[in-house]
Amino acid sequence: MFCTMYSLDKTDTKLLQALSADPRSTFVALADTLGLSRNTVQARMKRLEDSGAFLGFDRRINPAALGYPLTAFIEVHVQQKRLAQIVIDLALIPEIVQAHGMSGQTDLLVRVVCTDAADLFRIDGTILACEGVERTETSLAMGEVIPYRLTPLLDRG
Amino acid sequence: MFCTMYSLDKTDTKLLQALSADPRSTFVALADTLGLSRNTVQARMKRLEDSGAFLGFDRRINPAALGYPLTAFIEVHVQQKRLAQIVIDLALIPEIVQAHGMSGQTDLLVRVVCTDAADLFRIDGTILACEGVERTETSLAMGEVIPYRLTPLLDRG
């Protein structure tokens, strides 16, 4: 196989668990909670980093703390030919914090943060104004009933 | 007002920007990129932490690195009376990494990671099997066309 992605073993998993438990723990601390030497922990962390196991820090910032307490998901239907340009245009809207290209009826699923309902309305308008966007369907997130988590998957490994 | 949430000022914003640029930078490094004293940086970071500006470390872990390259969004329609119990049941499914209670037609928007299409099919079945779940609509994410980001919002502040 040409592209063998480095895949995590049990020790890596334990490392990630320990980090999840305490994101600020030092290499030394990790080493002795896992019963490994500091060298090993450092080597593994480097490998994890290099293999792209970590995503941007942005994800750890709470949008609510920034003054955007509301999250909404907007399904965007577009003229598929213009998809590439539309993505570029959408990327200019700061309140769009993430967008996925989707299979199925919806072309794009856009995650938006906003200050209030009026703000959401305005943002939706901005999206609709993009050339090639045909229709949107907005749903406000009332709450994160299962907060983002990966630990169940880590624990299973 | 009873609950005045601590709101970030320009300096906090710059701090977060600097952290986004380099999540591993030390207090000392932050202090001199921002032209502040180390004491100030430490104090502000503590305040940020205490005010809940940071979310779990889980969010920084790349599910693909864990062996789950596929992401899907599943709209779940439920008997609303049973919503609370359903959330509890869903939380037992490890592949569900997040779920939002929604306004609008869909009751729940569930984010799932999986190994392949067959895996997704199985997980969908598990969700459908929960007492009170009436219908699901699964959409596979083909790609994260706008990767999660908060920097445009930070830059605007």
Add this chain to the structure above:
DNA sequence: CCTGAATAGGGCACTCTGCTCACTATTTTT
């Protein structure tokens, strides 16, 4: 049997941390 990878352990210079204290502005309250 040899090789390469992973780990452990030691060491060393340097940096960072957590903490405290004293001092200065700048607001806010009274």
Add this chain to the structure above:
DNA sequence: AAAAATAGTGAGCAGAGTGCCCTATTCAGG
């Protein structure tokens, strides 16, 4: 206008952590 809270600075210090080096051991695969 005076007093008090708030934010920032600068300095210092002991202890901990980091990055980097080298060596020895174990263990699986060719």
